[in-house]
Amino acid sequence: MNYQHILTNAEVEEELRLSALQERPANFSGKILPFLILQERTLDTGLNLEDAIVLGSIFLEKTEIKGPLNLTRASIKDSFYCGLARIKGDVILKSANVKGVVNLMGTKIEGSLDFSGLTLSGFLSLAKIDVKDDVNLRAIRIIDAYHVGLIVKGDAYLREAIIAGSITFENSIIEGSLDMLKVYIGGACNLKDAKVANTLVLKDSTIKGKLDLEGTEYKELIK
Structure with missing residues (x-):
């Protein structure tokens, strides 16, 4: 595939600088980036990568x-790493x-998390995440990833997550297991019509609202 203009690292840094001066989110909407490496930094504004193409990892x-x-x-051609961050x-x-x-x-997320309609290859880890509002994972698709001599199962990890609001996995497809061991959910937990190919783990979870398992498919439930 031929790409038009791929942003350089200097152009990325210049947009970060300008957005901080102008007190607006850094705008990479619709842009093409080779990768985005900003770990262990403090960004004074938000990041807008709507409709962006990232040819490597973030x-x-x-x-x-x-x-x-x-x-x-956004289309990310490799992985998305955002562990131990604060948003x-x-x-x-x-x-x-x-x-x-x-x-x-x-x-730690001082707002909501919306991954609805996301497709990813490999695992999703929201373990030990702290979200101050709702988590939307409706119609997410987590598929197995195949590498030379290796299969990365399409698992979803929410072990020990703290979610102040509600969470939904409605109509999601998870080709591995869904691990919600010791999760805390301040609102409802909607797993309606979700398809989990292997194990659904709800052991030692705290769910303050309704747990909806109507139409949920799984091989084994550990509760």
Whole structure:
């Protein structure tokens, strides 16, 4: 595939600088980036990557983002790493496509998380995440990833996650297991019509609202 203009690292840094001066989110909407490496940094504004194409991975580990993180309909050709970060706004990967894993383990989000319609290859980790609002994983698709001599199962990990609001997995497809061991959910947990190919783990979970398992498919339930 031929791409038009691929942003250089200097152009990315210049947009980050200008957005901070102008007190607006850094705008990479519709742009093509070779990768995005911003780990262990403090960004004074949000990041807008709506409809962006990232040819490699995104690295935001231990990064503080003082605003929302928007990757609606983004296409990421490798993995998305955002573990142990702090996001002072919503995190959105709505209808995005990630060719690798998505890892937000231990991240604190001072807003909501919307991954509805996301497709990813490999695992999704929201283990030990702390979300101050709702988590939307409706119609997410987590598929097995195949590498030379290796299969990365399409598992979803929410072990020990803290979610102040509600969570939905309605109509989602998970080709591996869904691990919600010791999760805390302040609202409802909607798993209606979700398809989990292997094990659904709800052991030692705290769900303050309704648990909806109507039409949920799984091989084994550990509760």
